[in-house]
Amino acid sequence: MKKIYLYGMIIASNSFRLKEFPEPDRYSEIEESCRFPGGETGTCATVLSSLGANVILDGTYIGRNSAQLIKDFYKNKSVNCDLLHFDDSFEGLEDYVIITGDARTPMGTFGHFFSSAFSGGIKRWNKPDEKAVSECDCAAIDPFFGEDSDLAAEYCIRHGKPYVTIDCKYDSFLHRNSAVSVISGEGLNNDYPDMTREEIFPLFQENGNGLTIITNGGKEFLYGRKGGELKTFQPFRVDVKSTLGAGDTFKAGCTYALSMGMNDNELVRFASACAAVAVSRYPSQLYPPAVSEVERLIKSR
Template identity: 45%
Template sequence: MEKYDIYLYGMTLVTTMNLLAGEYPEADTYSEIKESYVLPGGETGSCAVVLSALGCTVKLDGNFQGLRTKEVLEKYLVEKFGIDMSGVYFDETFDGVQDMVLIGTNTRTCFGRFGAYFSNERKRWSKPDSKDIENCEVVGLDPFFMEQSEVVAYCCHELGKKYVTIDCKYDTVIHKYSEVNIVSNEFIRSNYHERDVEELFREYTENTEGLVIFTFGSRDIMFGRKNQPIKRMKPYKVNVQSTLGAGDSFKAGAIYGVLKKMSDEKIVQFAAATAATVCSRFPLALYPPDLRTINKLINK
């Protein structure tokens, strides 16, 4: 079986993205659409694009693909970026997972059918193959696929493979065994809105040996490990074209940092610079980040 740098398990979908000429409009008003694209998206799809653009070999798995997603994903992920999707199941009774995003000057608003997708009695995502994990260097894991995501975490732990995850609670198996857990402000607001952030951060670090990162958009990033003081870093400033894919790109940057055995500080720097570079371009799948631009931003 072929070896590769990164194995990604998570959500890959097709996004219809509309870049607005200004801010997101109020109800019952008009807004001009500046640019529109139908391209790969999702936490894992976008992450795969970034890692491939940075020179990594990538294999991905996760949700089933369907009649309305297969062609776009094969055109871009497989043919353009050389990403291995050979293990992804094609379900011809299914349209595939899609969403639509409206992108304002400083906002992005997502519309989809994720509630229906996850509540459906038929679970349209694959069981992870332990051989895929065994044959990679580092894993990127989305926590969304319930027990199957946990299987990836257990398998990584047993095989001694490091993995980077996102937005999972501090009392979960996925957090416990992670090398890096990146927790977004959106997730914190939704799940821990009454908690003191520093107290919550310490709760996270107490429940893992890995690196914990809290992100807050343009506000300071918090990061650290168990029994260490909380560290902070200001995000890099760029001329923002779109924030779509910023979090997925931050995850990709962290995975790259783990692959290259960077220090904690360097991982956060590289992840933040990767996300900032993506924010300065649109759309991600047509204008992915490159190492020269990322390193230039870090050394600015």
């Protein structure tokens, strides 16, 4: 079993799958609802454990309202929570997600969480753990913690550990030194709203030393390396029940594939199949993809 260090967002997620999206002053029926550990790193940990990896979890402080959920959820999984800081002084980060078919609308307090932290308030996340990085096979790093995210990348470089990251800017330290950098549609809209994927891809490609992937939901996505050709991949087609966690599962698939030494084509195929299995069920966090399911879907094409 590969040992993988994850550094980033771990939260409690509350999801509600509706028959139809709510309109103002109109009733909407909740078909299913669930509460589970989420966030880019929380979901990634769940998927990697299901794929057979040993995970070392690190990142956000866990508040009093989500502490028991996190402890109970991971206690029988190959996810080590010893580095997590449980902080009873605040409620903890949670999001609330409305899901209808292939659309989802998340709500939360992340803007306040980060604006407070970066304007002199309390930073409720750990510093990355260099010892844990030095002992892992590879890592995945969320970019949201500023200089602390960069520090996690520096530890990876120092100890020769490849890492996956997501939604970085093309001129960032994290992107430049990553083994795999995945950019989502949401990431592009936030940082480069006036540029198409085709326009921005060469900038990521030439400023990175690893593999760049720009996803596009269920549509064809782009990938390639500096000095190499631009490649495309058509995602696997499945009956979509919920897209919640699709991007985080794709990240997990990339991380697992990196740890297993897959080449670029194998990596994007495996990650895409992981995400496809995830969106075919609800909630995927409770029923994450297994390697056998991913391989079966790949063979079906």
